[in-house]
Amino acid sequence: MRDADAFDARELRRVLGTFVTGVTVVTTIDDEGRYHGLTANSFSSVSLDPPLVLWSQAMKAPSHATFSKAHRFAINILAEDQISLSNRFAKSSPDKFAGLDVDVGLGGVPLLRDCSAWLECSVVSRMPGGDHTIYVGEVASISRTERKPLVFGNGKYLLADPHDLGEEKAGGGHSQLRATRLGARAIERLARRFDETMALAVWGNHGPTITMWEPASVSVSDHLPVGLILPVTSTATGLAFAAHLPAATVRQIAWPDADLSSDAIFGWEQSLSDIRRRGLARQGFETFYGSEILINALSAPVLDTNGHAVLALTAVGEASRFRADFDSPLAQALKETAEGLSHRLGYAALESYGRARSFAVAGAR
Numbered sequence: 001m002r003d004a005d006a007f008d009a010r011e012l013r014r015v016l017g018t019f020v021t022g023v024t025v026v027t028t029i030d031d032e033g034r035y036h037g038l039t040a041n042s043f044s045s046v047s048l049d050p051p052l053v054l055w056s057q058a059m060k061a062p063s064h065a066t067f068s069k070a071h072r073f074a075i076n077i078l079a080e081d082q083i084s085l086s087n088r089f090a091k092s093s094p095d096k097f098a099g100l101d102v103d104v105g106l107g108g109v110p111l112l113r114d115c116s117a118w119l120e121c122s123v124v125s126r127m128p129g130g131d132h133t134i135y136v137g138e139v140a141s142i143s144r145t146e147r148k149p150l151v152f153g154n155g156k157y158l159l160a161d162p163h164d165l166g167e168e169k170a171g172g173g174h175s176q177l178r179a180t181r182l183g184a185r186a187i188e189r190l191a192r193r194f195d196e197t198m199a200l201a202v203w204g205n206h207g208p209t210i211t212m213w214e215p216a217s218v219s220v221s222d223h224l225p226v227g228l229i230l231p232v233t234s235t236a237t238g239l240a241f242a243a244h245l246p247a248a249t250v251r252q253i254a255w256p257d258a259d260l261s262s263d264a265i266f267g268w269e270q271s272l273s274d275i276r277r278r279g280l281a282r283q284g285f286e287t288f289y290g291s292e293i294l295i296n297a298l299s300a301p302v303l304d305t306n307g308h309a310v311l312a313l314t315a316v317g318e319a320s321r322f323r324a325d326f327d328s329p330l331a332q333a334l335k336e337t338a339e340g341l342s343h344r345l346g347y348a349a350l351e352s353y354g355r356a357r358s359f360a361v362a363g364a365r
Contacts, residue, residue: 023086121139123135190214195217197213197220198213236299243273243275298315
């Protein structure tokens, strides 16, 4: 444990910011009928019986004198598209309600429109809490919509979505649909963490097909086409799929009419064996679609319960700066992310990675 005097207020704020919350605007009315409100994420449930909630307000807040005398307040739980409303009530202003349409709740307290939910409360107690006042209210009326709530954490607005590692049944149907949903979230996180352009691909009717891009701050290209079909044998994405699909499936797309030599088949099988061993495919100095830009790429397959690739997570970058090394932090994170998603789809890694597989071109002779 660290001593209390070993950190300052700024560090404490950063640590507290890791606790992700919703965003509310607390509103009330004064004795002269004027509306008051402020943005707060200090809202919390206290009790269900009786129905009690609390929130806290800084004593130096301009509206503190009003809230400290008010007998009622309303908790307006903001929806995900109400960031501007959150910002409006987070700033000092002589009239935060100017030009704003509101509904009138119990005791004349204003209710903001289009929120995720509302709780109308009567004040039960006010307690000092350091440089804040803690208000406890008894809930008199509630209502909600189907709108997703706005989320805040680490100093940023966030979106509320089901966790892709939540409790789900392994296996079952629709594995590609599930993988696509999970993979979309995964490449968002990877792109944000490493600031590299990420692509999500599925195996479509014509082979590896890009379904989603997440560009870096300096993207590999201004044109990132969705629906782009990639070559199987000359792209990292194609190789990631080929290493984990049946031979006939790969052959049908990669070389439907070709008669490969024994040496070509042996070399192809060796390269796919290396990909299965590493859990990653790499291709250097590809020409990016529709340009003369040379790129390097790393791709990791996401496998279903049968060990077949249903998805590929691919990182791409200009070859002049993105080396696509197998031992880089990005490569490790890409591999671990794909393995985690594969596990969610019911793939038993230890059972399948260690045994030789008859994928690739073995049946194409």
